Amino acid sequence: MRVLGRLTVVVCLAFLLLQTGAVVLADGPFELLVVSGNNKVLRFDPDGRYLGVFTSDPGLVGPLGIAVGPDGKVYVSTESSGRAAVRQYSSDGAFEREFHEFSLTRPFGVAVDTANNLYVSSYYGDEVVRWLSSGAYDGTFASSGGMDGPAGICFDAQGRLYVACDMAGQDPPVKGRVLRFTPTGAFDFQVVMDNFNVYPSDVAVGSDGDIYVLVTLGKPNNAVIRYDSAGVYKAYYAFPAINAPVGLALHPATGQVYVTGEEGVYRWDQTVGQQLVVGNGQSGLGRPFDIAFRPLQPAAGNTITYQGRLTDSQGQLASDGSYSLAVAFFEAETGGQPLWQSEVVSVQVSGGIFTARFSKVPREVFAARNVWMETRVNGETVTPRRYIGSVPLAIRAPGH
Numbered sequence: 408m409r410v411l412g413r414l415t416v417v418v419c420l421a422f423l424l425l426q427t428g429a430v431v432l433a434d435g436p437f438e439l440l441v442v443s444g445n446n447k448v449l450r451f452d453p454d455g456r457y458l459g460v461f462t463s464d465p466g467l468v469g470p471l472g473i474a475v476g477p478d479g480k481v482y483v484s485t486e487s488s489g490r491a492a493v494r495q496y497s498s499d500g501a502f503e504r505e506f507h508e509f510s511l512t513r514p515f516g517v518a519v520d521t522a523n524n525l526y527v528s529s530y531y532g533d534e535v536v537r538w539l540s541s542g543a544y545d546g547t548f549a550s551s552g553g554m555d556g557p558a559g560i561c562f563d564a565q566g567r568l569y570v571a572c573d574m575a576g577q578d579p580p581v582k583g584r585v586l587r588f589t590p591t592g593a594f595d596f597q598v599v600m601d602n603f604n605v606y607p608s609d610v611a612v613g614s615d616g617d618i619y620v621l622v623t624l625g626k627p628n629n630a631v632i633r634y635d636s637a638g639v640y641k642a643y644y645a646f647p648a649i650n651a652p653v654g655l656a657l658h659p660a661t662g663q664v665y666v667t668g669e670e671g672v673y674r675w676d677q678t679v680g681q682q683l684v685v686g687n688g689q690s691g692l693g694r695p696f697d698i699a700f701r702p703l704q705p706a707a708g709n710t711i712t713y714q715g716r717l718t719d720s721q722g723q724l725a726s727d728g729s730y731s732l733a734v735a736f737f738e739a740e741t742g743g744q745p746l747w748q749s750e751v752v753s754v755q756v757s758g759g760i761f762t763a764r765f766s767k768v769p770r771e772v773f774a775a776r777n778v779w780m781e782t783r784v785n786g787e788t789v790t791p792r793r794y795i796g797s798v799p800l801a802i803r804a805p806g807h
């Protein structure tokens with residue numbers, strides 16, 4: 408017990424409910440980040456179940472491309488009113504910094520190498536530029552090989568950069584192609600489309616080294632064309648339902664092809680062919696652009712709703728009003744470092760009852776064998792810690 412002003416107050420846990428955004432997946436623990444034209448990035452599981460908003464950062468205006476770095480940082484390219492940039496987010500969607508250069512135009516493609524350097528295509532600049540992991544702008548990384556109209560970009564396992572080029576600025580016209588560059592930026596290989604008017608807009612490389620090219624031919628002929636690592640044609644995945652396809656990603660475990668167009672997010676299924684994953688307009692999705700897979704982030708959706716009652720030592724309800732409240736979780740009843748502690752939130756107490764919500768509680772808290780929760784009210788620690796057990800999806804605390 409601690410004295411709070413003139414009152415001695417204890418917290419009684421009415422109940423503690425853990426809500427989780429984690430979904431058990433049959434096909435592996437991955438989630439899909441989808442750039443939404445309404446200035447958001449949304450999270451979905453690979454079957455299209457909505458997992459929440461990754462970011463609706465007000466600085467995200469005109470989002471285009473997306474990439475996830477090996478350190479879990481997420482990069483989203485944008486262009487608004489002629490100003491192009493890339494915005495960096497933590498894995499839980501908090502904005503961290505912006506990369507901007509005046510020369511950047513229509514930055515459709517974003518990729519990150521294994522050293523966390525950032526690469527961005529500049530569609531009208533006919534180049535791929537780079538920012539080093541230090542944040543320093545490194546200028547042009549690749550522009551040779553006749554690069555024209557670079558859009559989507561990606562790396563393969565050998566650290567080689569692939570650039571989907573629509574070559575639309577050429578007169579007389581030339582065929583669209585994917586250019587490949589060595590880790591030092593030297594042009595070393597290309598895959599040229601078989602026909603004119605086949606415009607590559609994005610590229611992905613499978614774990615087997617196969618090259619997948621998303622091409623625009625006009626609805627209903629839009630498709631992904633698969634080549635082996637030597638550029639030999641291998642397969643054709645037709646997406647007749649979509650117009651203006653822009654984003655391509657391969658499921659990291661199954662290799663399934665995912666694309667976006669005006670109508671939503673689609674994937675190619677061995678049995679049924681094109682298959683709708685998320686329709687445009689569903690779950691707040693507005694005109695999907697680029698997409699990227701990343702490991703499922705259960706923690707990002709974990710929210711604790713803490714409803715409790717404040718009383719004094721005689722059991723009298725605390726007076727109505729605003730109180731500050733914070734919680735910390737420990738593996739022991741006394742001592743030790745907290746597994747996690749919340750920020751301080753303000754709660755309204757009415758009739759002794761309050762509700763506090765803490766979001767983004769890391770999953771490690773709930774992986775611990777035994778967990779005690781400590782509550783601080785108006786800066787004072789309320790003792791003893793409450794045992795809340797090893798936490799399943801919903802728990803009821805002992806005591807009250």
Ligand SMILES: [Ca+2]
Pocket residue numbers: 472473516517559560609610654655697698
């Ligand atoms: Ca892409």
